[in-house]
Amino acid sequence: MCGIIGFMSRTGRLISGDRIATALNCLKERGNGEGSGYVGYGIYPDYKDDYAIHVFLDATKDYDKIRHEVEEVLVKYGYILKDEEIPTEEGIIKKEQVSWRFFYRFDEKYKSVEEDMMVDIVMDINAKIDGAFVFSSGKNMGVFKAAAWPLEVAEYFKIDQYKGFQWLSHARYPTNTKGWWGGAHPFNLLGWSVVHNGEITSYGANKRYVESFGYKCKLLTDTEVVAYLFDLLIRKHKIPVEYAMSALAPRFWDEIESMSKEDKKIHEAIRMTYGGATMNGPFGIVVGTQEGMAFMNGEVEEGNTMVGLTDRIKLRPLVAAEKDDLLFVSSEESAIRKICPELDRVWMPDAGRMVIAKLEKKI
Amino acid sequence: MIPSTVPPKYKVFVDPERCMLCERCTTECSWGVYRRQGNKILTYPNRCGACLRCASLCPRDAITVTLNQSCGREHPVWTPEVKQDVVTQAKSGCILLSGMGNAKEYPIYFDKIVLDACQVTNPSIDPLREPMELRTYVGKKPEKLEFDYVEEEIDGKKVKKAKLKTKIAPNLKLDTPIMIGHMSYGALSLNSHKAMAKAVKECGTFMGTGEGGLHRDLYGYSDNIITQVASGRFGVNSEYLNKGAAIEIKIGQGAKPGIGGHLPGEKVSAEVSMTRMIPQGSDAISPAPHHDIYSIEDLAQLIRSLKEATRWKMPVFVKISAVHNVSAIANGIATSDADAVVIDGFKGGTGAAPKVFRDNVGIPIEVAIAAVDDRLREQGNRHKISIIASGGIRNSADVFKSIALGADAVYIGTAAMVAMGCTVCGRCYTGQCAWGIATQKPELVKRLEVDDAARRVANLIHAWTHEIQELLGAAGINSIESLRGNRDRLRGVGLSEIELNTLGIKQAGM
Numbered sequence: 001m002c003g004i005i006g007f008m009s010r011t012g013r014l015i016s017g018d019r020i021a022t023a024l025n026c027l028k029e030r031g032n033g034e035g036s037g038y039v040g041y042g043i044y045p046d047y048k049d050d051y052a053i054h055v056f057l058d059a060t061k062d063y064d065k066i067r068h069e070v071e072e073v074l075v076k077y078g079y080i081l082k083d084e085e086i087p088t089e090e091g092i093i094k095k096e097q098v099s100w101r102f103f104y105r106f107d108e109k110y111k112s113v114e115e116d117m118m119v120d121i122v123m124d125i126n127a128k129i130d131g132a133f134v135f136s137s138g139k140n141m142g143v144f145k146a147a148a149w150p151l152e153v154a155e156y157f158k159i160d161q162y163k164g165f166q167w168l169s170h171a172r173y174p175t176n177t178k179g180w181w182g183g184a185h186p187f188n189l190l191g192w193s194v195v196h197n198g199e200i201t202s203y204g205a206n207k208r209y210v211e212s213f214g215y216k217c218k219l220l221t222d223t224e225v226v227a228y229l230f231d232l233l234i235r236k237h238k239i240p241v242e243y244a245m246s247a248l249a250p251r252f253w254d255e256i257e258s259m260s261k262e263d264k265k266i267h268e269a270i271r272m273t274y275g276g277a278t279m280n281g282p283f284g285i286v287v288g289t290q291e292g293m294a295f296m297n298g299e300v301e302e303g304n305t306m307v308g309l310t311d312r313i314k315l316r317p318l319v320a321a322e323k324d325d326l327l328f329v330s331s332e333e334s335a336i337r338k339i340c341p342e343l344d345r346v347w348m349p350d351a352g353r354m355v356i357a358k359l360e361k362k363i
Numbered sequence: 364m365i366p367s368t369v370p371p372k373y374k375v376f377v378d379p380e381r382c383m384l385c386e387r388c389t390t391e392c393s394w395g396v397y398r399r400q401g402n403k404i405l406t407y408p409n410r411c412g413a414c415l416r417c418a419s420l421c422p423r424d425a426i427t428v429t430l431n432q433s434c435g436r437e438h439p440v441w442t443p444e445v446k447q448d449v450v451t452q453a454k455s456g457c458i459l460l461s462g463m464g465n466a467k468e469y470p471i472y473f474d475k476i477v478l479d480a481c482q483v484t485n486p487s488i489d490p491l492r493e494p495m496e497l498r499t500y501v502g503k504k505p506e507k508l509e510f511d512y513v514e515e516e517i518d519g520k521k522v523k524k525a526k527l528k529t530k531i532a533p534n535l536k537l538d539t540p541i542m543i544g545h546m547s548y549g550a551l552s553l554n555s556h557k558a559m560a561k562a563v564k565e566c567g568t569f570m571g572t573g574e575g576g577l578h579r580d581l582y583g584y585s586d587n588i589i590t591q592v593a594s595g596r597f598g599v600n601s602e603y604l605n606k607g608a609a610i611e612i613k614i615g616q617g618a619k620p621g622i623g624g625h626l627p628g629e630k631v632s633a634e635v636s637m638t639r640m641i642p643q644g645s646d647a648i649s650p651a652p653h654h655d656i657y658s659i660e661d662l663a664q665l666i667r668s669l670k671e672a673t674r675w676k677m678p679v680f681v682k683i684s685a686v687h688n689v690s691a692i693a694n695g696i697a698t699s700d701a702d703a704v705v706i707d708g709f710k711g712g713t714g715a716a717p718k719v720f721r722d723n724v725g726i727p728i729e730v731a732i733a734a735v736d737d738r739l740r741e742q743g744n745r746h747k748i749s750i751i752a753s754g755g756i757r758n759s760a761d762v763f764k765s766i767a768l769g770a771d772a773v774y775i776g777t778a779a780m781v782a783m784g785c786t787v788c789g790r791c792y793t794g795q796c797a798w799g800i801a802t803q804k805p806e807l808v809k810r811l812e813v814d815d816a817a818r819r820v821a822n823l824i825h826a827w828t829h830e831i832q833e834l835l836g837a838a839g840i841n842s843i844e845s846l847r848g849n850r851d852r853l854r855g856v857g858l859s860e861i862e863l864n865t866l867g868i869k870q871a872g873m
Contacts, residue, residue: 175485199484199839201481201485201839201852202845202846202849203851204767204848204849204850204851205844205848205849205851207851208736208740208849208850211740212743237507238509239507243508243525253494253496253498254494262526262527265527266527268531269505269508269527269529269531272500272531272534273504273507273529273531274508275504275844275845275847276844276847276848278842278845280839280841281481281485
């Protein structure tokens with residue numbers, strides 16, 4: 001279950017969010033109306049060098065007080081340039097959470113460690129402030145999600161009013177935990193946004209692994225841990241992206257044995273060192289980053305970046321396609337065809353192989 | 364001699380209708396329970412320990428050994444065993460000795476933990492058709508990998524290539540996460556050791572030498588041997604250390620935490636004496652502490668000395684008993700250059716231990732694994748050290764649960780002996796083992812046929828390995844690293860909230 005559709009323009013063309021909503025609606029039967037979400041990159045050009053922090057505040061009479069607690073954490077380390085309730089269309093869905101956004105800049109003295117500090121802030125707010133969850137914390141990007149059907153969420157958040165060079169979306173069918181706003185996808189930390197189809201049976205091991213590096217898994221869902229794994233491996237440990245992917249869905253030992261001496265040494269070291277990051281169970285994953293996106297299942301594409309990943313024996317579907325400067329990835333080809341009927345190339349990446357698509361220029 | 368005032372524990376009956384007076388029982392019983400007198404086989408049940416060698420090998424199935432419950436007032440507190448112990452000590456004035464593991468009815472947490480399985484949305488994996496990877500590396504791992512980037516010319520194009528900069532410390536490569544723990548030559552017969560060595564070689568795993576040195580006949584198995592350095596330093600020299608693939612420093616043992624070891628002089632045969640480097644017939648006593656280790660710093664010195672002696676080519680493990688502050692100790696061990704910590708639970712077996720220790724000292728292995736894994740992760744030290752769990756691992760489910768609680772691998776001991784024929788009669792310390800396993804008497808040792816025993820041990824490890832693969836498949840997992848510390852796949856049944864919290868697992872239904 002769960003539907004995934006994402007696309008990016010390698011040239012950085014800005015595309016209206018209504019396209020992604022139309023595509024995701026095509027996958028509505030893969031969800032059950034208990035969670036849908038979108039993430040757009042490049043949507044806040046006016047604040048492109050500042051953090052856009054999206055926070056769920058429990059929609060109770062105390063929400064002002066909760067928001068104030070969040071502000072208190074933020075102002076300790078920097079400046080709130082602007083904050084407001086994310087514009088929503090009333091009457092579409094029951095407002096269980098108030099969605100608030102802060103445009104935020106760190107004090108100059110924290111510049112060199114601001115990403116680590118932002119991770120700490122997110123973990124702190126999620127763990128310590130009752131009734132507040134940060135669900136998006138990157139620059140020039142934002143997540144919009146709720147427990148509802150794809151079109152309801154798109155209309156509620158007025159997705160058609162945003163323009164981005166890259167969009168990912170997800171229709172959820174929750175199987176492990178209840179459907180709630182925080183549990184909807186995408187999951188995000190800094191620039192990493194993850195949408196995921198499947199269940200990660202290694203969740204307990206992965207959770208304990210990232211928690212030993214200070215991450216706090218508070219959103220009760222396996223996908224949360226994937227966002228933290230990407231942040232840990234690629235940003236903090238600076239593992240080359242293809243090797244980080246190999247840590248998450250490692251080569252089988254038989255394959256490693258038949259590699260060249262040097263590759264064997266690397267892949268053996270990856271499995272020994274990052275065993276706690278190995279993901280098991282059925283999954284198709286697409287990860288958005290500030291530079292592009294990647295998805296597992298497929299060969300490494302030269303000069304490309306959007307991350308997608310499926311499990312090592314491909315228990316979940318993932319299809320990729322290209323049209324001019326656009327790269328698509330989805331759990332179903334129909335969702336891609338819905339918004340782009342004519343495609344230059346369509347392919348189904350192999351199990352456990354990644355596809356990475358990079359932007360041709362920095363946005 | 365002070366006469367006994369309690370009746371024998373077991374009743375031995377030879378059915379005269381079936382017995383053909385072949386006298387096999389008189390030769391098979393190493394305890395002297397049987398004697399032929401005329402046309403009858405007489406029995407001395409007070410000598411019987413219910414090892415069942417006689418009943419197993421009687422060609423006419425004429426022998427039955429049963430618990431003797433026919434006499435004495437039943438009392439819930441003053442059980443026959445309690446009375447027997449009092450009487451025995453009243454006679455001897457000595458500490459009571461015992462063999463094998465804890466024999467009291469403490470809760471076995473393994474039996475109150477159930478495993479999760481996949482259904483529909485998270486499909487289970489078929490181990491017959493999909494790879495199921497159990498390979499395990501035991502030893503120190505880096506916290507993270509570092510790469511250097513070099514430019515290489517491929518097909519006329521300059522390509523930036525990542526090269527691994529991090530050097531990985533020596534690790535043991537296991538094809539299955541099951542190893543055989545340390546049971547010394549001396550406590551066990553040479554044939555037992557040979558059988559286990561053959562088995563672990565076949566299974567791609569390892570066995571421990573125990574503290575008895577390494578007999579030269581086992582030098583050929585050095586790639587699958589972990590040598591042990593205990594407080595007695597028996598058999599320890601440079602050649603011995605370099606004849607293994609890893610070294611283990613034994614601080615404590617689950618069956619007898621806080622005390623040393625004792626091999627009675629009767630078991631110190633000529634061969635044992637040469638291997639242990641001690642006089643023949645002398646008691647081999649390991650002191651309770653290592654007299655050069657009184658702190659983690661001292662331990663670190665010994666670890667580095669052993670690494671130096673083996674040119675830093677092999678991992679060094681440290682074995683401790685599971686005790687209440689095991690997590691703090693293990694964390695200290697992790698910072699002392701050790702590569703693995705072996706935690707031995709209070710159900711671990713032994714050749715000889717004071718009964719009062721065996722049955723009353725130490726804590727269950729299940730909670731010790733959970734506590735150690737938690738602490739190492741909290742301190743950011745989990746990668747510095749592997750966790751090997753031992754002490755009461757009885758089947759593949761126990762192995763699976765140990766790994767899910769946080770262990771990297773397990774040691775088995777009693778299970779390997781049972782595979783060879785041991786009936787857990789618990790009298791290993793007497794040296795009279797009728798099955799030829801825990802004895803040095805040549806006439807008994809030869810009863811254990813090496814190839815046959817090796818086959819049985821290897822079969823056991825293979826069988827458990829297959830079962831672990833099936834359990835992994837049912838949990839939707841195809842590599843063992845995704846099971847390690849994955850307590851999410853476990854649920855508790857019949858445990859209190861505090862027990863669930865200590866084990867770090869949820870109640871079934873949640």
